[in-house]
Amino acid sequence: MGELRRTSLDRQVELTDAALHIIATKGIAALSTRSLAAQVGLSSGAIFRHFASLEALLDAVVARVEAVLASTYPPSTLPPVERLERFVEARSTAVGKQLGILRLVLSEQFLLALPQRGSARLAACVQQTRAFVLACVREGQDAGALRSDLPAETLVPIVMGTVQVLALSPSKPRQRDAEARAVLGSLLALLRSPAVAPTSSRKSSP
Template identity: 35%
Template sequence: MNNHLQEKRKQVRKPTEVRKREIIDVAINIIAFEGARAFTAKNIATAVGMTSGGIFRHFESMEAIVVDAIERVEEILASDFPSGVEDPIKRLRDFFLQRTRTILAHPGISRLLLSDHLEQAAGIETAKRLSKIKIRSRKFIHGCIREAEQQGSLDSVADVEAATSIVIGAILSLSHVSTQVASTSKSHKPSEDVWALIERMLEKGRSS
């Protein structure tokens, strides 16, 4: 019987990279939703279905998990920045909708962006990498709006700084709405409706 159980465990043992990704994703959610105090090997192991010792077969330390978690966040958010779209408003639209989809798919990430939980778990220096992601996002949004202004396609009543803040605020607001509607078939509709309003505000001479 014991041999049978051991053989079964061997059959379901997951590849190292799969296990590491599971551990990282669980770590992100624990830090985001439960805080730094809950970020323990025991809690991660329970969520993943491993022993605490098993965690350290894949990572040298809890600090190593945090570093890889930040890299995972960077990897996910980096895919939100579109390239090859000449029109700055359309480029901003693609970013806005993709970022809200990312938040919907990874609600833990939005919680990290809005809290200091990661800083508490990782320390200030490591958490600065997350701050750079926020700065890059703001620069991208600001750059798109500034470019639209320079091209003459930004409505004359729209201020670049104010419009940047509105777009960022809308994304942050939708990060809460998205988690509430994640299980519905209309999960993307709020972001599309909000963008339609922002686009009407931004574009000069827009008739719809």
């Protein structure tokens, strides 16, 4: 075996990656010091040279997830509808492809298995996402790009749910991307202001 010695920092990255992989493929219940050690080709004791505890390792996993999620927010300079579009696409395809994380992160089971502050941090991510979507929808409505006869707060769960389903989709990346784009197209078509104004409309901007 290539028993290269590595620096602690390298190993920390390697270990969080491996932990994420185990969690994604076998569930968090399958993550143990021994299974993790086997995955990276170390003895279980060596793990504690690089992390003070399994809990500390899970903290690192959470941090990694936070970073991935944060990277899916498009620049806030984009017009709201396009911002929303880019966001949904990024979350549902890029993230799902890059790492198979989201499906697990969003699950309650994962939160319950995490140390408290870890789950709090992830809950904050979800909250942030909700706020982002809400802002996009509100701006889109005010700009007249999205239909404004329905309250924005009720549209947010529809958008979030669609993202979740797309991210959770078990199909292969190729196919998923195509499906995701089609669904995203329909979602935006639903939300857009109809060409001909419906029976009631809050206000109209040029």
